[in-house]
Amino acid sequence: MKISREDVLRVAELAYLDLNESELETYCAQIDEILEYIGKLNELDTAKVEPMAQVFADDQSADATLREDLVVPCAVAEDVMQHAPDPEAPYFRVPKVIER
Amino acid sequence: MPINWTIDGVKDALAAKKISARELLADFYKRIEAKNLQLNAYLALTPDRARRQADSIDNLVAAGKALPPLAGVPVAIKDVISTRGTKTTCGSKILENYIPPYDATAVERLEAAGAVILGKTNCDEFAMGSSNENSAYGPVKNPLAPDRVPGGSSGGSAAVVAAGLAVASLGTDTGGSIRQPGSFCGIPAMMGSYGRVSRYGLIAFASSLDRIGPFATKVRDVAAILQTIAGRDAHDSTSTTVPVPDYGAELAKPLKRPRLGIPKEYFAEGMDAGVRQKIEAGIAVFKKLGCELVEIRMPHTDYAIATYYIIATAEASSNLARYDGVRYGLRVPDDSLLAMYRKTRGAGFGPEVKRRIVLGTYVLSAGYYDAYYLKGQKVRALIAQDFRDAFTKVDAILTPTSPVPPFKLGERASDPLQMYLADIYTVTGSLAGVPGISVPCGKIDGKLPVGLQVFGPPFGEARVLQLAHAFEQAGGPEV
Numbered sequence: 001m002k003i004s005r006e007d008v009l010r011v012a013e014l015a016y017l018d019l020n021e022s023e024l025e026t027y028c029a030q031i032d033e034i035l036e037y038i039g040k041l042n043e044l045d046t047a048k049v050e051p052m053a054q055v056f057a058d059d060q061s062a063d064a065t066l067r068e069d070l071v072v073p074c075a076v077a078e079d080v081m082q083h084a085p086d087p088e089a090p091y092f093r094v095p096k097v098i099e100r
Numbered sequence: 101m102p103i104n105w106t107i108d109g110v111k112d113a114l115a116a117k118k119i120s121a122r123e124l125l126a127d128f129y130k131r132i133e134a135k136n137l138q139l140n141a142y143l144a145l146t147p148d149r150a151r152r153q154a155d156s157i158d159n160l161v162a163a164g165k166a167l168p169p170l171a172g173v174p175v176a177i178k179d180v181i182s183t184r185g186t187k188t189t190c191g192s193k194i195l196e197n198y199i200p201p202y203d204a205t206a207v208e209r210l211e212a213a214g215a216v217i218l219g220k221t222n223c224d225e226f227a228m229g230s231s232n233e234n235s236a237y238g239p240v241k242n243p244l245a246p247d248r249v250p251g252g253s254s255g256g257s258a259a260v261v262a263a264g265l266a267v268a269s270l271g272t273d274t275g276g277s278i279r280q281p282g283s284f285c286g287i288p289a290m291m292g293s294y295g296r297v298s299r300y301g302l303i304a305f306a307s308s309l310d311r312i313g314p315f316a317t318k319v320r321d322v323a324a325i326l327q328t329i330a331g332r333d334a335h336d337s338t339s340t341t342v343p344v345p346d347y348g349a350e351l352a353k354p355l356k357r358p359r360l361g362i363p364k365e366y367f368a369e370g371m372d373a374g375v376r377q378k379i380e381a382g383i384a385v386f387k388k389l390g391c392e393l394v395e396i397r398m399p400h401t402d403y404a405i406a407t408y409y410i411i412a413t414a415e416a417s418s419n420l421a422r423y424d425g426v427r428y429g430l431r432v433p434d435d436s437l438l439a440m441y442r443k444t445r446g447a448g449f450g451p452e453v454k455r456r457i458v459l460g461t462y463v464l465s466a467g468y469y470d471a472y473y474l475k476g477q478k479v480r481a482l483i484a485q486d487f488r489d490a491f492t493k494v495d496a497i498l499t500p501t502s503p504v505p506p507f508k509l510g511e512r513a514s515d516p517l518q519m520y521l522a523d524i525y526t527v528t529g530s531l532a533g534v535p536g537i538s539v540p541c542g543k544i545d546g547k548l549p550v551g552l553q554v555f556g557p558p559f560g561e562a563r564v565l566q567l568a569h570a571f572e573q574a575g576g577p578e579v
Contacts, residue, residue, distance in 0.1 A: 008458060009230050015417060015423070015461045016438065017454060018446025026451075031459050033517050038406040041475050044482065045537040051477035054338075055533030065337045079183060079201035085431035092426050095437045 002035035003028060103131070103264035105172050107321045110267060114161055114172050121154035121161075121172035125216055128174045132218070132265050133526060141250075143179050145219035146186050148466040149173075153216045168214035170328060175210060176266040178257045179220040180227050181312065190303050191225040191235040191253075194423050194430045194448025204301025205336070206312045206329040208269055213328045214544070219267055221256030225450045226420065227277055227305045229253050230522055233513050234452040244286055244549060248506040251541055252280030254315070258285040261315045267317040268325050274309045275408050276501075276526025279538035283501035283551025284313055286540050286577075288322050288568060289315045293558045294533035295340040298333030306415035307338075309408075309530050319539065319569040323347035334341070342559050350562040351569045358390045358567065361494035365401035366525055369505045374544035377502045381579035382541035382552040382571070386498065389570055394494055401528055403479050407515070408527040409520055410463050410476030416453075417460030422449060431557065454514060480531045487532040491557040493531035496567055499525050501538040501551035517550040525553060535561045539568040540577035570573045 008028045012019045019027065077090065086093040105124075113119045127149065136142050157172045177183060180190045182200035189195045211217060224234040232240040232255025240255040242248040243263035250259040254271025258281035260382040261269050270480075273291035282289020289312040295339070302312055314325035330344045362383065387393055425431035425444035432443040449457070463472035490497055504522055512519050529536040534555050541552035552571070556564035 003462065007462065011458050011461045011465060014465060015421075015457050016441040016445055017449070017457055019454065019458075020446075023451075023454065027455055027458055030455060030516055031462070034135040034409065034459060034520070035462075035472075037517060038410060038472065041403055041406050041410075041479050044400075044403065044479060046475060046478035046482070047476040049481050051474055052481035053477055055484075067334065076201035079199075080427070083197070083199050084427055085425055085429070094426055095433075095435055095440055098439050 001032060002039070003032050103268045104317065105520045106318055107170060107324050110232070111167055111171050111174050114157065117161065121157040122151065122215065124172055125150055125154045125174060127548055128218060128265065135263055135265060138246070139241050139243060139259055139263060140238050141222055141263070141265065143189060143217045143222050143237055143256070144207040145185055146183070148215055149186070150216045157214055157216070164516055169324060170210065171214035173215045173267050174218050175215045176218050176221050176257060176260045176269040177207055178223050178254050178271045180223060180303045180305070181207060182303065183220065184376055186220060188220065188303065189237070190227070191223045191237060192448065192450065192453070193236045193537065194444070195205070196430065198429050202301065205298040205333045206523065207301065209329050210270070210325070221254070221260055221269060223256055224253035225453050226303070226416070227253040227272055227274055227367065228416070228452050228456055230280060231507070231512065232281070234450060236450055239419070239509055242284060242506050245506060245547065250286065250510055251284030251506065253277040255281050257315050258282055258287060258289065261285070261317060262287050262357065264348045268321055270312055270329070271315055271531065273303050273311050273313055275412060275530045276314070276523045278313045278381055279501050279526050279536055279551065279553060280523070282538040284506040284549060286543065286549030287315055287317055288319045288537060288572070289313070290322050290326060290449070290537040290564070291535060292326055292330060292561050293535045295338050296561065297329050297334040297558065298339040300333055300335035304419040306412040307419065308415060309412060315416070319537070319565060319572050320348070320351060322537070323565045323569070329541070336393040341457055345562045347562055347565050350566050353566065355389055355391065355566065355570050356391050357392060358495040358563070359394055360386055361394050361396035361490050361491070361497045362398050363398040363401065363499060365398050366499040370524070371500060372505060375500055375503060375505060375550050376497060377463060377578060378542040378544065378550040379552055379554070382576055385574050385576045385579060389574055396490050396493060396497070398490060398528070400479065400482045401488050402567055404483055404528045404531060405520055405524055407483060408523070408531060409459070410472050411480060411531070412454040413460030414464050414473050414482045417457045417464065420453070420457055433444075435576065451517070463570055466578060476502060483528055484532040487529075487534055487549050487555070496560070496563060497555040499553045499555070501525060502551040503533060505544050505548035505550060529555050534558055535564050537568045539571055541573070
């Protein structure tokens with residue numbers, strides 16, 4: 001077993017994701033099988049390999065991708081507020097976070 | 101009125117005043133109305149926006165002005181690509197009512213080139229899937245075989261073009277989501293190099309892998325769409341300044357006896373016999389075209405699926421953290437903020453997305469990061485090295501697009517690992533960042549389409565398109 005029911009619960013908690021009993025059970029079995037398969041990567045000795053986080057083209061030095069820090073107009077606030085779940089412009093309303 | 105429009109066909113008909121852009125648009129909407137109920141390929145139509153654009157094209161024609169390259173061409177947009185004022189759901193309940201306040205750069209560029217946007221196409225939820233069965237809005241049917249899947253995740257974008265309900269479309273490819281549905285629906289479909297097309301406005305799944313690219317009925321039209329959307333965009337720092345060549349002009353050039361690599365690992369066990377037979381016949385077409393065929397080795401191919409499903413799910417778990425019910429999309433109310441997050445995400449995401457969030461969070465979590473995520477990034481480097489090594493010996497690489505032909509709806513839906521394994525030939529190029537096209541390569545028993553994939557070196561799109569075009573001209577799609 002690569003992953004336990006408690007692991008899945010812990011991870012779901014980290015991801016703020018409600019899972020019901022049957023989802024827990026299904027995901028536990030399926031993810032266990034997937035991790036078992038992923039284990040084949042251990043056949044490879046990667047001690048001297050640099051990890052690859054991103055594909056970069058030759059021109060993508062910092063000079064080429066950075067720009068001047070200029071203020072530009074971005075008039076989308078009204079659209080955004082209009083479609084928000086619980087807006088009170090210019091704020092998004094959420095349940096109380098801080099108890100007095 | 102004909103169904104099989106091409107980009108040039110539309111432009112010529114408009115210029116010769118055989119048809120107006122408005123009439124063409126009305127004809128497409130009529131066909132969509134007749135066929136979409138059965139195909140389920142469009143999630144939303146954008147008639148007002150389309151008519152405004154068609155009218156502006158008709159005004160150009162009336163004034164005798166030059167027409168832009170995609171004048172009046174009806175196109176469709178995958179529903180993970182933002183369209184201002186039109187719902188963009190990502191095939192998810194969590195974005196059921198989400199209306200973006202801006203257009204993706206690719207959409208903006210298509211419209212600026214004269215294209216008419218018909219609507220938004222169905223897809224697997226957040227582009228996670230290989231069959232389109234993971235859409236919260238029901239599966240798309242394959243227009244060539246209605247009991248079968250169109251492929252995924254860009255199943256709707258492939259199906260509308262194959263069914264004559266759009267002349268071209270945009271999809272997105274993270275591990276094969278353009279190329280595989282192109283293969284399943286019997287049309288050419290391409291992802292350019294990572295960085296070739298701006299991702300601005302593409303709702304992120306796995307940012308180091310996601311790419312936008314075209315579907316069309318002919319390679320020439322795939323080239324024309326790519327031409328329009330490619331190139332540096334200040335809104336996406338991963339889009340590059342590498343110049344975009346004139347792809348159309350490149351297509352017209354004769355092949356100069358290119359060396360094509362046939363990687364041994366892609367022809368090992370696990371390939372359907374019918375697919376194998378068509379791909380071998382397709383390779384023979386390249387030989388007849390004067391190409392030199394070279395057997396090559398890409399020794400890390402067998403590790404690509406494991407690597408891909410670590411990296412893609414890790415990035416997804418991070419990208420999808422933004423869906424918390426606060427600023428947009430679904431909110432399931434609760435008195436506590438954290439419970440609101442949990443309930444919103446639990447109710448809004450479908451099974452495959454939840455599975456990937458759990459897996460992705462796990463491989464990034466303390467104690468497992470090195471064993472999974474870091475290991476995955478290292479093997480990704482080895483897979484990219486396989487491609488670099490190959491391109492020192494050959495000009496391009498030929499492979500099947502999918503090990504299997506389009507399968508029946510529901511046939512594979514219950515076993516996620518089996519579904520993942522079918523991505524074996526496409527995820528490699530995704531991890532390496534190279535361009536790839538799937539081009540039609542015959543139909544098994546005259547019925548089930550097979551796609552042949554051509555990979556090129558980074559920013560070798562012109563070469564990939566030229567080879568696919570030559571293959572198409574030489575009867576490759578009919579082998």
